[in-house]
Amino acid sequence: MHCQCVHEFGQPLRPDDRPDMTPQGTEVIVAITAAGVCHTDLHVREGGYHLGHGRRLDFASRGISLPRVMGHEIAGRIVALGPEAGDLDTSRGYVIYPWIGCGSCALCAGGNEQLCTSPRFLGIHVDGGYATQVRVPHPKYLYEIGDIAPENAAPLACSGLTAFGALKKVEHTLKARPPLIIGAGGLGLMCAHLLSALEARAPVFVDIDPVKRQAALAAGACAAIDPGAPDAVEQIHAAAGGAPLAAIDFVGAEATAELGFNAVDKGGTYVIVGLFGGAAPWALPFIALRSLTIQGSYTGSPQDFAELMALAREGRISAIPTTRYRLDEAEDVLNRLAEGRIVGRAILTDT
Numbered sequence: 001m002h003c004q005c006v007h008e009f010g011q012p013l014r015p016d017d018r019p020d021m022t023p024q025g026t027e028v029i030v031a032i033t034a035a036g037v038c039h040t041d042l043h044v045r046e047g048g049y050h051l052g053h054g055r056r057l058d059f060a061s062r063g064i065s066l067p068r069v070m071g072h073e074i075a076g077r078i079v080a081l082g083p084e085a086g087d088l089d090t091s092r093g094y095v096i097y098p099w100i101g102c103g104s105c106a107l108c109a110g111g112n113e114q115l116c117t118s119p120r121f122l123g124i125h126v127d128g129g130y131a132t133q134v135r136v137p138h139p140k141y142l143y144e145i146g147d148i149a150p151e152n153a154a155p156l157a158c159s160g161l162t163a164f165g166a167l168k169k170v171e172h173t174l175k176a177r178p179p180l181i182i183g184a185g186g187l188g189l190m191c192a193h194l195l196s197a198l199e200a201r202a203p204v205f206v207d208i209d210p211v212k213r214q215a216a217l218a219a220g221a222c223a224a225i226d227p228g229a230p231d232a233v234e235q236i237h238a239a240a241g242g243a244p245l246a247a248i249d250f251v252g253a254e255a256t257a258e259l260g261f262n263a264v265d266k267g268g269t270y271v272i273v274g275l276f277g278g279a280a281p282w283a284l285p286f287i288a289l290r291s292l293t294i295q296g297s298y299t300g301s302p303q304d305f306a307e308l309m310a311l312a313r314e315g316r317i318s319a320i321p322t323t324r325y326r327l328d329e330a331e332d333v334l335n336r337l338a339e340g341r342i343v344g345r346a347i348l349t350d351t
């Protein structure tokens with residue numbers, strides 16, 4: 001098998017040829033037909049995140065060893081099943097749930113593998129999708145894609161699931177009043193499509209960029225508001241027919257945290273997904289006085305993914321735009337992504 005591999009943090013990917021994989025136990029070997037290139041991969045290649053104020057989150061000290069094949073948005077076909085993997089239909093296409101945990105801790109047992117403290121995330125802690133083959137520890141992580149093209153199915157495992165996982169946290173509010181979505185980038189727009197698939201209320205968006213506000217309206221928002229306006233909160237309330245019961249923040253900066261917190265109704269929920277950074281801007285007494293829930297959300301659970309894939313197979317989620325590249329262009333694609341020169345989701349595929 002062939003892969004594009006991180007051998008040293010901060011250095012370009014290098015091609016590797018390795019023997020074809022053989023499955024043990026419950027393992028499944030998948031021949032990759034599409035692998036999405038995600039912003040997270042830029043951080044993996046770099047070896048960490050800059051947290052601001054000169055601080056850095058370092059992957060080497062967090063148990064991420066090298067060499068590593070990146071790529072956590074993976075679709076493909078089964079080529080080999082381990083002796084305990086059971087019967088799977090090898091004629092079908094699958095997308096892989098990549099946020100795999102240890103499988104035995106309380107978080108994993110409770111259905112939240114994405115929160116496991118001994119993660120085995122594909123493309124981050126173990127080898128992933130910038131390759132012709134990937135090893136999956138158990139067939140339960142494979143989800144049928146039906147008629148969906150592999151390049152459209154692969155990004156559902158990351159951007160699709162992250163948007164859906166956030167919506168699931170406030171699902172009980174979504175038919176009663178429009179939610180507030182902060183940030184009309186890829187995840188925010190995915191949320192708009194998912195809300196329509198869930199037959200929920202059309203959301204109110206805020207974004208500082210007028211072009212993105214237009215994109216939000218085109219994706220089905222009932223209003224798109226400039227958060228810099230002095231009466232932004234009043235505009236949000238007017239557009240939603242009252243204070244929103246839920247706000248989902250795909251930016252996660254101090255200014256957006258303040259806006260989301262101020263905009264939601266008493267008893268409401270403010271969900272943080274974005275990792276822009278900074279410190280919490282709220283006065284603590286208001287959390288109690290307004291009985292607010294502040295909820296974090298990171299990707300989504302296997303159950304969330306099962307529900308998302310069911311919606312996708314029914315054709316109820318519009319595909320996000322994708323551009324196809326060859327596997328050996330991975331390094332170039334990452335550089336272009338870092339420079340903002342990729343249109344839509346970049347997909348590596350050699351088929």
Ligand SMILES: [Zn+2]
Nearest residue numbers: 038040158159
């Ligand atoms: Zn991702």
Ligand SMILES: [Zn+2]
Nearest residue numbers: 102105108116
């Ligand atoms: Zn676990």
